[in-house]
Every structure is written in structure tokens, then in C-alpha cells.
Amino acid sequence: MATNGTTREVSRAQITRDILDVGRRHLAEHGAAALSLRSVARELGMVSSAVYRYVESRDDLLTRLIVDAYDSLGEQVEAVVDATSAELPSQRWLAAALTVRAWAFAHPHEYALVYGSPVPGYAAPPTTVTSGTRASLALIRIVRDAKQSKQFRRPRRSAVVELDARLSADFDRLRANIDLDIDDATLLDVLIAWTQLFGLVSFELFSQTRGLVDQHEELFAAATSRMAMIIGLR
Amino acid sequence: MATNGTTREVSRAQITRDILDVGRRHLAEHGAAALSLRSVARELGMVSSAVYRYVESRDDLLTRLIVDAYDSLGEQVEAVVDATSAELPSQRWLAAALTVRAWAFAHPHEYALVYGSPVPGYAAPPTTVTSGTRASLALIRIVRDAKQSKQFRRPRRSAVVELDARLSADFDRLRANIDLDIDDATLLDVLIAWTQLFGLVSFELFSQTRGLVDQHEELFAAATSRMAMIIGLR
């Protein structure tokens, strides 16, 4: 029992994992609103009050599942960004975007939970921030790599949108935060591409594009590639 | 009673309006999940079963409110598109986009209901489609007007994203559906702008951009203007 801890510790860890697993499955199958401690307990053959030995409250369980969801997406995007480091930045961008989309379709309720409308009465604690930004930071890394390896070209004289002074100050701060050394116009395009990517995934997942086209994945790929071009990724 | 109908008809219409009004307010204040026939009845001083004389079920009430929400947004966007017909298309586009954003912030729960994650266990019936597309069709109208009045210029040799043949067929159908005579590349940019617009509104409203910048409205305006430029609106 030296390395693995006492029987109690081992079984506690196992049961905690079981609760999260079942919670995750309920979330995946029926959505956040239908996630209840009682149903999780029922499935595990324990009495509902027993769950409180492992989880503080329903909100606590939900928070852990949110963090899990963000981490699951974050890991996948990071992995694809890592794996494609030898490719052209525009191809990496497309691959990463398709990964976000695929994850969303594989985990629709989890996507809805983290990128959809907030769960009523629930406020995500600041703890979730680190996990919540992983996917987006992985996308940023593609742009940073492209800049550093000079695989970046902006049209010579693209007309420039004039930025409000305060927004420009915001951009200065943002550039420092995400360590991305690009000019205002390009940064704006990156933010546009980022919101467009998630916007289209959400529209597809929430059926706003139903009847618009049949080839949803092709449309997504085309839009993503176009945005990579606009950013200036080779 | 000739023109206004019988006492019964008048009072029926009034009470139906009351139910929808209270429902709308509950939706606005507490969100779709918290909308219940019992609470609406309570507020109106009727017994819960009485509401069933006016509304078939909770889902029926929700559907009517969804249609109302779409219509409310649709009307506002249509109005601004009408009112700006003399201005440059890019300015109209910006004005319309800001209207969508303002409506979303004024009616966050309604926006979440129609553009956020679907309500669990609820499927919007096809009846909602007409109202659901009004805002988007108003945006399209700006592009159509620009095309017809030749206030449209695309960069001469913008590199073109190659479209998959089946997606191109989709685009042919779409062009006919929305009566918008523009080439594939431009249509793609319009779709991008459309998803970007709602994507950024959703991100803002659902707090995904918290900490990113302080000047959210300026960012939104800059992104929208940039997209108008990319589409080719003067």
C-alpha cells in the first residue's frame, strides 16, 4: 500500500472516477439540464446522499465536467497542432479547425455546455479559465509559428480598418497576453477567424444552417481556408 | 359587437395576449428552462389548469415565444435596413450588425433561446422557419442592393478558394433561394461574414471574450466593417 495509498484512498479515487464517468455520459446523452446527482447515484447503485462524500453539490459536479470538456477539446487541438508542425500554416489552421468541428459533433452536449448558452443559475468559477482557453491558444500558436518562420504574407496594400484608440490599446494588451507579435489589422483578422470558426460550428450544431447547404463539412473547410488566407497564412 | 367580435372573443384575445406577455417576461428574466405554465398562471391570478384553455402545452407556449423573438429581431433589422437605403452598403451592413448585437444584449435569454444551444427535449416545429430567417434575409438584402446599384467592388485578383463541385452545386441552389446574383467566392465571403457576426455576438453574450478586450462594441464594429470590406461592399 506504500505507493498506491491505503485501500480507502484507492477506492475513493476509483469511485470518484466512476461518478465523473457516469456524469459525463449522462451529460453527453441527455444534456446539462438533465444531469442530476440522483440519477448518477442510481446508476452506480448507491444511495443519492452517498454521492455527497465525493462531490460537494450538483454545481460542483457540473464544474468538473466543464473542465473535463474543455480539456478534452484542448488536448485534441493541441495534439493536431503539434502533429502538423511541419506543414504549411494554412493547412495546420484547417486541420485544427476541422478538429474543433469534429469534437463538437462527437460531443454535442458538451460543446453546447461550454460554447452555447450558459446553464441557468450556474456560473462557471474562474478555475475553468485555464482549461477553457487551451483550444484557442493552440490556434494562436499556429499564427505565432507562421510569423516566426516567415510563412506569413499579407496583401501589400490591404485597405486598413481604422481602429479606435482605446481598442488599439486593448490590442496592445492582448498581443502581450497571448505573445503574438502582429499588427492591429492582422490581429483583427485573427479574432475574426476565431469567432467565425466557432460561430459556424455553433450554427451547424444548433441547426441554423439547416436547408442552407447540404455539404456542411465542405462549406466549413472552404470558410476556414478562406479565413486562413485572409489572415495571411501561407 | 359587430367589428370587435363578441365579449368572449375580445376577452379571449386579451387573455391570450396577457399569457404571452407574462411568458415573454419570464423568459427574459429567468430563461427558457425556468418558463413554466404554473408560474405564468400564478402571476395572472388564474389556476394553472385554466391556461390550457389558451395554450396547448408548455411547448406550445415556448414555440410562440420563439416565433415572437425571431420576429422582434427580424423587424428591427428589417427596419434599419429600410431606413438606411440611401447610405453606402458597408454602412448599412454595420448598422444592421449593430442592431443584431443591441437586440441580443437587450434580450439575452431570447437570443440564447433562438441562437444558443437547443432547449433539451424541445424541437422547434417548421412553423418557426419564416420568422427565423427574417434577420438573415434582411442582411442579404443589403448585399443584393449593393450588387444592383453597383456599389460593390471585389479586389481584382483576390486569390480564389477552390470549391468542391458538390458545394458549388449547393451554392447554385442557394443563390436561387435567396435571389442573390454573386459569384462563388463572394457568396462564401457573405456566409463567412454572416456566421462571424452571430459568432461574435454569441461569444460576447456567453462571456467567451471576457478578459480578451474591454472595448467589446468597438471590436465588434471593427470586425463587422472589416467583413463588409472583405465581401466587397463599398
Next chain:
DNA sequence: TGTACATCAGTGAACGCGCGTTCACTGATGTAC
């Protein structure tokens, strides 16, 4: 190694909540003659 006590996991009952929906009913309004 054995015993005495402390810690922890799990039980089962209970509280109080709010919901959607149905149903037999009373009494008011509307209509046909």
C-alpha cells in the same frame, strides 16, 4: 501483534420544492327559434 479510538463511507428516511397535465364540475356567455 493486539487493542482502543478516530476517521470515513454508505444507509435510509425525510423535508420541501415545483412541475405538466387531466378531469369532473359550476356558472357565465352566446345562439337558434
Next chain:
DNA sequence: TGTACATCAGTGAACGCGCGTTCACTGATGTAC
């Protein structure tokens, strides 16, 4: 204009559901001596 019947609005009780959370408890596991 007056009466007999039909239609409709609203009542109040009830059914059955599931939820989060608390609490005093029993019995097993862990620890200090």
C-alpha cells in the same frame, strides 16, 4: 323580446414525477500506542 339549449372559461383537487440536500445512524477501515 323571451326561452331552451349549447358552448365555453375557469375551478379545485388530484396524480405522479423527480429533484437537491440534510441528518442521525451503522459498520468498516485506518492509526497510535
